[in-house]
Amino acid sequence: xxxxxxxxxxxxxxxxxxxxxxxxxxxxxxxxxxxxxxxxxxxxxxxxxxxxxxxxxxxxxxxxxxxxxxxxxxxxxxxxxxxxxxxxxxxxxxxxxxxxxxxxxxxxxxxxxxxxxxxxxxxxxxxxxxxxxxxxxxxxxxxxxxxxxxxxxxxxxxxxxxxxxxxxxxxxxxxxxxxxxxxxxxxxxxxxxxxxxxxxxxxxxxxxxxxxxxxxxxxxxxxxxxxxxxxxxxxxxxxxxxxxxxxxxxxxxxxxxxxxxxxxxxxxxxxxxxxxxxxxxxxxxxxxxxxxxxxxxxxxxxxxxxxxxxxxxxxxxxxxxxxxxxxxxxxxxxxxxxxxxxxxxxxxxxxxxxxxxxxxxxxxxxxxxxxxxxxxxxxxxxxxxxxxxx
Numbered sequence: 001x002x003x004x005x006x007x008x009x010x011x012x013x014x015x016x017x018x019x020x021x022x023x024x025x026x027x028x029x030x031x032x033x034x035x036x037x038x039x040x041x042x043x044x045x046x047x048x049x050x051x052x053x054x055x056x057x058x059x060x061x062x063x064x065x066x067x068x069x070x071x072x073x074x075x076x077x078x079x080x081x082x083x084x085x086x087x088x089x090x091x092x093x094x095x096x097x098x099x100x101x102x103x104x105x106x107x108x109x110x111x112x113x114x115x116x117x118x119x120x121x122x123x124x125x126x127x128x129x130x131x132x133x134x135x136x137x138x139x140x141x142x143x144x145x146x147x148x149x150x151x152x153x154x155x156x157x158x159x160x161x162x163x164x165x166x167x168x169x170x171x172x173x174x175x176x177x178x179x180x181x182x183x184x185x186x187x188x189x190x191x192x193x194x195x196x197x198x199x200x201x202x203x204x205x206x207x208x209x210x211x212x213x214x215x216x217x218x219x220x221x222x223x224x225x226x227x228x229x230x231x232x233x234x235x236x237x238x239x240x241x242x243x244x245x246x247x248x249x250x251x252x253x254x255x256x257x258x259x260x261x262x263x264x265x266x267x268x269x270x271x272x273x274x275x276x277x278x279x280x281x282x283x284x285x286x287x288x289x290x291x292x293x294x295x296x297x298x299x300x301x302x303x304x305x306x307x308x309x310x311x312x313x314x315x316x317x318x319x320x321x322x323x324x325x326x327x328x329x330x331x332x333x334x335x336x337x338x339x340x341x342x343x344x345x346x347x348x349x350x351x352x353x354x355x356x357x358x359x360x361x362x363x364x365x366x367x368x369x370x371x372x373x374x375x376x377x378x379x380x381x382x383x384x385x386x387x388x389x390x
Contacts, residue, residue, distance in 0.1 A: 009051070010166055010176065011062055011183065019130050020061070023085055024054070026122040032057060032088060034253030037167050039096040041254045044228045044275050047219075048172035053088045053095070059162040060084040060152075063186055067151070067158070072191040076148050082132045083140035083152045086123065087159055090114035090141075092250040093257035097233050100301035101240050102250045111142045111153060113250065147196035151189065155336045156198070156206070161185055164209065168216040179215075180208035190340070200341025210333065210351045217331030217352070223283045227361045228275045230304075230323035235271035237305045238320065239264045267320040274363075281323055281361035284373045287381070288357045289388065294328040301326075303384065310380055311360070311373075321363035329355040358386065 004016040016024070023029055032054035036042055042050045064084035068077040090113030092098045099110050106113060115138050118124055124134065139145040143153030151157055161182040168174035188202035198206070219225055239245050244264045252260060261272045274280075295303075304326035312319040332354040339346040358381070360373060381387040 006058070008055075008059060008062065009169060010059060010162070014062055020058075020085075022126045022130075023082075023123065024058075026126060028089055028117045028121050028123045029054065029057070029086070031251070031253055032091065034255060035088075035091055035093060035095065036254055037095075037163060038171065039094055040225055040229045040232065041094065041258075042171070044232075044278065045171075046224060046278075048170055051166050051170040053091055056163055056166055057085055057088050059166060059182075060087060060158045063158045063162060063182055064151075066183055066186050067189060070187075070189075070191075073189070078131055079133060079136050079140060080148070080151065082127055082130070083137045083149075084158055086114065086118065086127075086137065087111075087141050087152050089117040089123070093252045093254045094232055094236075096297065097229055098236055098250070098257075100233075100297040101236055101245055103296070103298040104240065105245060106247055106250065114138060114141045117251075147191075147194070150196055150337065155333055156185075156209075158186070160333075161209065164213050164216055168212060171219070173219050174212060174215055179212040180205050185209060195338070197338045197340050198335070200339050200346050203339065203341070203346070206335075207351075213331055213333065214351055217329070220331070221329065221357065223359070223361075224280075226325050226359050227280045227283065227323075230325040230359065230361050231271050231275045231281060233301060233304070233325070234308065234320065234323040235261055235268045235275075237301070238267040238271070242268075244268070267318075270320050279364070281321075282364050283359060284362045284368065284370055285360035285377055286358070287387065288329075288355045290353050291328070291356045292354070294354070300328070307358075307377070307380055307384070311377055314376055315366075315368065317363075317366060321366060323361045325357070325359045325361070327357050329353070329357060356386070 006014045006016045008014055033052050035053045036050045037053055037056050038050040061081060061084045064080045067073050068080060090110045092102045092110060102113060103109060140149040140152045143149045152159060165176050165179060165182060169176040184205050185202060188199045190197050190199055239261060242265045258272060261268050304324045308322050308324045309319060312322050329352060331352045332350055334350050335348040339348055360377060
């Protein structure tokens with residue numbers, strides 16, 4: 001069979017080789033066609049239809065191919081291609097929303113869960129035939145073999161370069177042509193003396209990438225996105241409490257996960273039903289402040305659910321009627337790679353600050369005032385040392 005033609009929304013017409021296709025046809029990779037690049041499924045958002053993680057993975061593979069046309073990266077060609085293609089293979093349904101539960105149940109992040117999706121599967125057989133080293137591929141995905149693994153799992157990696165633009169463009173948030181070209185920024189990577197560095201001459205393009213992230217994350221941290229996100233997380237939490245989330249859940253797609261959750265406990269059912277019908281909860285309290293470091297997603301999820309449970313008891317409302325999103329600003333990016341221009345190092349200053357963000361969302365059936373919610377939740381936040389007391 002001849003190579004297939006592929007139309008990519010960012011890179012135009014490309015080809016799918018026989019080796020590419022063999023990976024794309026495995027059940028493990030094909031699952032990514034039904035997992036959105038957005039953690040909140042597009043059908044519960046008032047935006048465009050977001051690209052899939054499969055489409056994104058093909059884009060990252062394309063960038064890896066471009067990078068390996070550079071002489072110093074060519075020796076890593078085979079492993080980089082495969083790691084780029086498979087970097088999201090362990091993504092659970094609803095990606096970052098269900099990852100805390102994936103961590104709680106399996107003890108693994110989605111990068112670490114890639115091992116489960118690769119070892120002893122059809123993917124394993126395919127990449128072995130293509131000469132890929134399984135452990136090295138997984139180490140690149142997990143980011144444990146720097147400096148080359150930084151190209152797949154780093155602060156400015158091939159994954160970031162593709163997903164920011166693809167997410168924003170497919171959701172209708174940005175005009176991609178007004179921001180950056182990932183194929184240009186790929187040229188900024190240099191591998192010298194066994195070190196990965198960035199060519200400072202490309203900083204204007206990298207700044208455009210950061211500006212695009214700023215625009216995209218304005219939406220990500222909007223109530224339009226966070227309200228359904230908090231509702232889905234709360235639904236997952238109730239299923240987790242009831243022992244209804246098993247390891248097999250993280251092998252599902254977005255749509256099969258929804259079907260499964262609709263068959264779970266009544267609280268989970270109600271939340272999934274409401275969010276599916278755009279009965280979004282209203283924002284009733286918002287708080288944020290700058291911080292110096294983050295906690296992992298599992299910690300954030302647990303704290304958000306503890307606060308939700310406490311607030312529901314104090315207000316004497318059903319626990320499924322209130323959702324708290326507790327998170328840290330992912331728009332913040334401090335590039336850790338050395339930036340070299342005219343043989344001199346440059347310092348990178350992130351365009352966004354790192355903030356802790358707390359949002360409370362309430363079922364619209366309730367009419368509590370913002371003032372009452374603030375007076376009720378403030379002592380809880382002080383008790384958890386989340387609000388600074390002068």
